[in-house]
Amino acid sequence: MIRTLALFIFAVSASAPVFAEESSPPWSMADQYFDADEMAHARHHVLDHHGDTRQFYVMADRLEVQSSDEGDTLVWEGNAWYGGDVNKLWIKSEGDYSLESDELEEAEVQALWSRAISPYFDFQGGVRYDLEPKGRTHAVLGIQGLAPYWFEVDAAAFLSSEGDVTARMEAEYEFRLTQRLILQPRVEAELSAQEIPELETGSGLTSFNAGLRLRYEFIREFAPYVGVEWQGSFGGTADYLEAAGEDTDRAVFVAGVRAWF
Template sequence: MIRTLALFIFAVSASAPVFAEESSPPWSMADQYFDTDEMAHARHHILSHHGATRQLSIMADRLEVQSADEGDTLVWDGNAWYGGDVNKLWLKSEGDYSLESDELEEAEVQALWSHAISPYFDLQGGLRYDLEPKGRTHAVLGLQGLAPYWFEVDAAAFLSSEGDLTARMEAEYEFRLTQRLILQPRVEAELSAQDIPDLETGSGLTSLNAGLRLRYEIIREFAPYIGVEWQGSFGGTADYLEAAGEDSDRAVFVAGIRAWF
């Protein structure tokens, strides 16, 4: 206990300018006064209690109903993770359920291993399985984190069991109008390296969604919101939609909740 306290004191004092050039790394200074093996054990003890603890987070980032002329759609986008500061196990899921036709239109689940490669970004890899459509399996490689100026970004590439290469990029930002009222712009883009006729997807930029959501945090863990979103399709994907008699772009009104614990 004394050695652990001594290590903490040396680590704090080493951050002062007078010690800045006398130690590298700063907390190795304690090795001059205590047994090296015992200090290594003390360092491990401190790391275990100040950074290596395991935590669990579950979040429904978007649970909303989107209303358009074609009908209403229930949309979910959620995740859960377990782990420490460096390594985590992530589970992600998102999808659409048509309330008009009473059927599942799109749904996927991802299981990812996440490793911190910087203080603000994690490299993620794992598997994605599409429940709808077509039930395909994908290998996933992605990057998630906090970009400069507090933009939350999530980008991933997917290689399906059919050999199709696609990608998805998301970016969000939060304007705190008050302590509880938050305006959140959000953009999501999807791309494909090739035409995928089975999924009615063209190559290049396939879709782009851009929206604004205004939420009120009743408590930090629970916030209802309303908003609007523009959804557009491009290239071959737009051609597939128009051939089926559907619009290649539309504006929707959204209402939902964001919750976490």
């Protein structure tokens, strides 16, 4: 332990001169005319403000009411991040709230480190915590980005505190009907590597949703939408639902807003 710490300190001190900008500033001729400390400060500032600014982003990608024969459900899926061009702290949350039974059916939040690894893709890793059901914690590994032909994709694998491995994949596309009216097909698939009886989940493909949403961007940051979505369950998961006397697939109408800041 002490050795590791000593090595760490050695590594940090050895690498320090490389990062100590002012030991060899990239330019410094103005130091002859102005206070060198003031110039160093201004130099640091101009560098930071030309390429290293941080942004804070919040987006409600889907904030919608889903209506079907079984009643209305409030569904959300949102993101927030803070960071620069390459590294970001990324928060994701999604969940369902039944307006019939007035209870939270599903809710989760993820905290991820997101790193740009190619022009269009970010690697994401971190933790997911399930508020509902059952308060499980998962390790998350994922990829998010823009695939060729403008498909927005997000794929992640989850390893739960119970040792279960699951995965989720989403893809979206946008048809621009006009500059502000946009038709967005969206698919989402969930998979499980094993049966998880306590979650009534079978192994293999557990669910698949396919939706079509039509939004109008009054401004780019705010767009209400309407749409339809087909939601199906498969394999062992479907068996659990059938056993409980529930439908394994259904179509819902959706109405909601997409907003970002």
